[in-house]
Amino acid sequence: MLTNKEKVWAVLQAPPGLTLIDRTVGNVIAIDGFIGNVLAGGFIDRDGFGEWATKTHSDPNTWVYPSQIKNGKAVPPAWATHVVWYNQ
Numbered sequence: 001m002l003t004n005k006e007k008v009w010a011v012l013q014a015p016p017g018l019t020l021i022d023r024t025v026g027n028v029i030a031i032d033g034f035i036g037n038v039l040a041g042g043f044i045d046r047d048g049f050g051e052w053a054t055k056t057h058s059d060p061n062t063w064v065y066p067s068q069i070k071n072g073k074a075v076p077p078a079w080a081t082h083v084v085w086y087n088q
Contacts, residue, residue: 015079018057026084028053031076034083038066043085050083052076058084 021028029037034050037043043066050065051058064083068074 015054015057017061018054018059021053021056021058021084026051026058026086028055029083029085031081031083034085035069038069046088048085048087050085052080053082053084054079055082 029050034043045065045067047066049063051060052062052064053059059077059080064074
């Protein structure tokens with residue numbers, strides 16, 4: 001859980017348009033781990049979807065599905081270091 005000081009710092013550092021992640025709803029996963037699990041079959045579209053994210057913020061306007069990763073249609077933006085995964 002982030003401290004108040006960490007939350008303020010995260011807001012100041014986030015790219016415009018991102019929102020603070022509600023960690024009670026989604027799971028934050030490093031991009032490399034997420035992509036590796038997708039390619040290994042650990043995540044499929046029926047499991048849920050993700051949003052591109054930093055460690056503290058996500059872009060609620062982007063939904064990422066495992067099939068998009070597999071077929072190359074979803075490429076992480078330069079600022080993204082993580083994915084917030086939402087199970088269905």
